Amino acid sequence: MTDRNAPIGVFDSGLGGLTVAREIMRQMPEERIVYFGDTARVPYGNKSRETVTRFSRQIVRFLQSQKVKAIVVACNTASAYALEDLESETDLPMMGVVIPGAVAAIEATQNGKIGVIGTQGTIGSGIYARYIKELKKTVEVVGKACPLFVPLVEEGLWEDPVTDEIAKRYLTELIDIGIDTLILGCTHYPLIRSTVGRIMGEEVTLVNPAYETARELKQMLEKKDLLNHEVRRLGDDRYHFFVSDEAEKFRGFANSIIKYGILSAKIINIEEY
Amino acid sequence: MTDRNAPIGVFDSGLGGLTVAREIMRQMPEERIVYFGDTARVPYGNKSRETVTRFSRQIVRFLQSQKVKAIVVACNTASAYALEDLESETDLPMMGVVIPGAVAAIEATQNGKIGVIGTQGTIGSGIYARYIKELKKTVEVVGKACPLFVPLVEEGLWEDPVTDEIAKRYLTELIDIGIDTLILGCTHYPLIRSTVGRIMGEEVTLVNPAYETARELKQMLEKKDLLNHEVRRLGDDRYHFFVSDEAEKFRGFANSIIKYGILSAKIINIEEY
Numbered sequence: 001m002t003d004r005n006a007p008i009g010v011f012d013s014g015l016g017g018l019t020v021a022r023e024i025m026r027q028m029p030e031e032r033i034v035y036f037g038d039t040a041r042v043p044y045g046n047k048s049r050e051t052v053t054r055f056s057r058q059i060v061r062f063l064q065s066q067k068v069k070a071i072v073v074a075c076n077t078a079s080a081y082a083l084e085d086l087e088s089e090t091d092l093p094m095m096g097v098v099i100p101g102a103v104a105a106i107e108a109t110q111n112g113k114i115g116v117i118g119t120q121g122t123i124g125s126g127i128y129a130r131y132i133k134e135l136k137k138t139v140e141v142v143g144k145a146c147p148l149f150v151p152l153v154e155e156g157l158w159e160d161p162v163t164d165e166i167a168k169r170y171l172t173e174l175i176d177i178g179i180d181t182l183i184l185g186c187t188h189y190p191l192i193r194s195t196v197g198r199i200m201g202e203e204v205t206l207v208n209p210a211y212e213t214a215r216e217l218k219q220m221l222e223k224k225d226l227l228n229h230e231v232r233r234l235g236d237d238r239y240h241f242f243v244s245d246e247a248e249k250f251r252g253f254a255n256s257i258i259k260y261g262i263l264s265a266k267i268i269n270i271e272e273y
Numbered sequence: 274m275t276d277r278n279a280p281i282g283v284f285d286s287g288l289g290g291l292t293v294a295r296e297i298m299r300q301m302p303e304e305r306i307v308y309f310g311d312t313a314r315v316p317y318g319n320k321s322r323e324t325v326t327r328f329s330r331q332i333v334r335f336l337q338s339q340k341v342k343a344i345v346v347a348c349n350t351a352s353a354y355a356l357e358d359l360e361s362e363t364d365l366p367m368m369g370v371v372i373p374g375a376v377a378a379i380e381a382t383q384n385g386k387i388g389v390i391g392t393q394g395t396i397g398s399g400i401y402a403r404y405i406k407e408l409k410k411t412v413e414v415v416g417k418a419c420p421l422f423v424p425l426v427e428e429g430l431w432e433d434p435v436t437d438e439i440a441k442r443y444l445t446e447l448i449d450i451g452i453d454t455l456i457l458g459c460t461h462y463p464l465i466r467s468t469v470g471r472i473m474g475e476e477v478t479l480v481n482p483a484y485e486t487a488r489e490l491k492q493m494l495e496k497k498d499l500l501n502h503e504v505r506r507l508g509d510d511r512y513h514f515f516v517s518d519e520a521e522k523f524r525g526f527a528n529s530i531i532k533y534g535i536l537s538a539k540i541i542n543i544e545e546y
Contacts, residue, residue, distance in 0.1 A: 040324045041314045051313045051518045151424040165435055245324045271544050 002069050004228050007032035007240070008217070009068030009092075011059045014042035015154065015250065016187030017074030018257045020097060023214035024072070025239070025260060028221075030228045032238045034066045038270060040244035043150055044077040045119025045186070052121065056082035060090055061273040062242070069226050072217060073097065076118050076185050076209070080127040093224060100216040101183050101209030102131040108205045109181040112139045115174040117196075118185030120145045128185060142177055146170045146186075153188045154253070163195055171199050183207045191257070241265035275342050277501050280305035280513070281490070282341030282365075284332045287315035288427065288523065289460030290347030291530045293370060296487035297345070298512070298533055301494075303501045305511045307339045311543060313517035316423055317350040318392025318459070325394065329355035333363055334546040335515070342499050345490060346370065349391050349458050349482070353400040366497055373489040374456050374482030375404040379412065381478045382454040386413045388447040390469075391458030393418045401458060415450055419443045419459075426461045427526070436468055444472050456480045464530070514538040 010021050014037045021035050036059055038044075044052050056078045063071055070093040073079045073086070079096030087094050105114045105128075116128040122145075129141035148166050157163045174182065182204055184190055190208050197206055221227040239260065243250045247265040254265070283294050287310045294308050309332055311317075317325050329351045336344055343366040346352045346359070352369030360367050378387045378401075389401040395418075402414035421439050430436045447455065455477055457463055463481050470479055494500040512533065516523045520538040527538070 040320060046522075047313060047518050148424055148428055151421055155421055162435055162438055165438075245320050249319075 002226060004069070004226055005032070005230070006067055006069035007034045009034050009036070009063035009066065009071040010074045011036040011056075011063065011071070011078075012038070012075040012187060013044035013077065014039050015253050015257075016150070018254055019187050019190045020072060020074035020210040020213055022258050023210045024217065025258065027214045028218055028227070030230060032228075033240070034063060034068055035239070035241045036062060036270075037241070037243045037250060039246050039250055040270065043119070044075060045121045045150065046147065047077075047121065049081040049125075052078055053082040053085055055270075056086060057089070058270050058273040060086055062268065062270060064090075064092070065273070066240075068092065070094065070217070070221065072213065074187055074210075074213070076187065077121040080122045080125040093220060093226070095213065095217055095220060097187065097209040097213045098127055098185075099131055100212035101185065101207055102128055102135065104209070104212040105181050105183050105207045106132060106136050106139060108207060109139065111178070111180045113177060113179040113181070114139055114141050115177070115179035115182040116141060116143045116185045117146045117149075117170065117174075117182065117189065118143070119150070120147055122185050128183060142174060142179060144170055144174055149186065149192065150188050153191050158192050159195065163192060164199070167192070167195050167199050171196070175200065179204065181205045181207060183209065185209065242268050244268065244270040275499060277342070277499055278305070278503070279340055279342035280307045282307050282309070282336035282339065282344040283347045284309040284311070284329075284336065284344070284351075285348040285460060286310070286317035286350065287312050288526050288530075289423070291527055292460050292463045293345060293347035293483040293486055295531050296483045297490065298531065300487045301491055301500070303503060305501075306513070307336060307341055308512070308514045309335060309543075310514070310516045310523060312519050312523055313543065316392070317348060318394045318423065319420065320350075320394065322354040322398075325351055326355040326358055328543075329359060330362070331543050331546040333359055335541065335543060337363075337365070338546070339513075341365065343367065343490070343494060345486065347460055347483075347486070349460065350394040353395045353398040366493060366499070368486065368490055368493060370460065370482040370486045371400055371458075372404055373485035374458065374480055375401055375408065377482070377485040378454050378456050378480045379405060379409050381480060382412065384451070384453045385411055386415070386450060386452040386454070388450070388452035388455040389414060389416045389458045390419050390422075390443065390447075390455065390462065391416070392423065393420055395458050401456060415447060415452060417443055417447055422459065422465065423461050426464050431465050432468065436465060437472070440465070440468050440472050444469070448473065452477065454478045454480060456482065458482065515541050517541065517543040
């Protein structure tokens with residue numbers, strides 16, 4: 001018997017997954033969350049399938065030790081590379097960010113041309129195109145890796161001429177192709193959403209998989225009778241953050257994303273799991 | 274009895290240390306090299322002392338298994354954080370990149386004002402300033418972290434208006450202070466040496482610790498009677514490259530830095546050491 005009061009496990013290579021955690025907090029304020037960010041081995045985006053899967057397995061074992069009721073793979077690269085393996089190996093309900101993003105993009109597109117931006121890993125895997133085509137064959141999907149976006153976001157250059165210039169270089173070919181829908185296929189990208197939106201123009205719909213994932217998660221928990229219906233205030237104790245390195249730096253960045261007050265983040269040695 | 278024919282072990286968080294390996298190849302063509310790049314956990318520059326030291330210990334154990342005669346810590350962050358611990362734990366002669374760079378900067382400066390650029394880890398540790406002041410108290414040392422340089426170099430933007438713009442932002446305060454010597458305190462930076470040199474101006478001497486380290490290493494091996502004096506051609510077999518991930522990508526980048534032909538790079542699981 002799984003406890004409806006048990007926390008939801010959310011993990012990412014580092015900080016980006018906090019945009020997913022933030023959406024879960026907004027849409028399901030009654031839920032507890034255990035977040036893990038792999039800050040000792042971040043980033044995942046330019047690493048191989050084997051390595052990302054090995055790292056993800058360790059994290060799932062850690063989250064299981066925390067008695068979570070479900071796991072959200074809040075990292076596009078890990079969703080692309082590891083989710084299928086993890087699902088087949090684990091009994092817990094599990095959800096990545098790719099399928100919810102793909103479904104929302106299909107609903108949004110009018111002209112059948114969808115763009116996806118993400119890390120080298122996510123784009124190279126072709127996973128968004130694969131899921132989208134499985135759901136709707138006639139849609140055209142164009143992927144573009146944007147490897148400098150993550151360091152620019154982590155340097156705080158969310159609104160900056162340099163980020164504008166780099167974004168223009170990455171996005172021009174998507175504009176030329178005439179996409180009408182763009183998936184922000186990396187959890188860092190919602191933080192430069194306004195830069196990307198300005199360059200793409202108002203006619204292009206931006207899809208934020210973080211938002212869609214939280215929505216899907218709520219439905220899944222509901223269906224499995226795992227949603228926490230107790231409306232009592234849970235207090236500061238409901239969110240727990242773990243990292244594999246640099247807890248203080250994580251806390252600083254996290255507090256700039258999440259307004260619920262992250263009291264502390266604990267360091268664990270993830271290689272032991 | 275150590276074999277003079279044994280290889281020199283060189284390690285880095287990833288690709289940057291290849292600029293050090295390249296200098297060793299140039300200055301000591303008779304030497305064999307075993308290089309390890311920790312591409313599964315790269316970068317080290319924004320990670321903590323504890324984590325960088327733990328990773329470095331695993332790598333030293335791996336290099337010992339390869340029967341190296343000496344170890345070069347070809348990473349400024351690992352030299353800053355881990356070298357002292359590693360030296361006290363290991364019998365092998367060991368050398369980092371920081372001291373050779375510090376010594377060369379002291380020799381170069383005329384006005385006693387030295388700048389250091391590097392990762393957050395290297396600059397935050399204050400290690401260059403500490404070594405320089407130990408050797409010459411009257412020198413003023415100013416450090417500046419340049420966290421975007423590594424991703425820009427790895428994206429291949431060695432000569433690019435964006436790299437120029439970011440470099441100007443980072444370097445302006447060093448120009449204003451009037452330094453006459455600048456240490457390139459990260460092994461990636463020699464690859465954007467001309468950009469940095471153009472912005473700093475001709476009067477500022479750039480110190481490349483990779484070059485200085487190879488020079489120091491040669492003297493150390495000579496003194497310990499470990500230098501390989503056999504002048505016979507060693508062939509392609511003399512350089513061996515190991516990484517913890519993405520061997521193919523490493524090979525591509527490595528071949529753009531080193532002209533000796535990197536035939537292959539092997540993947541190992543460094544967490545097992």
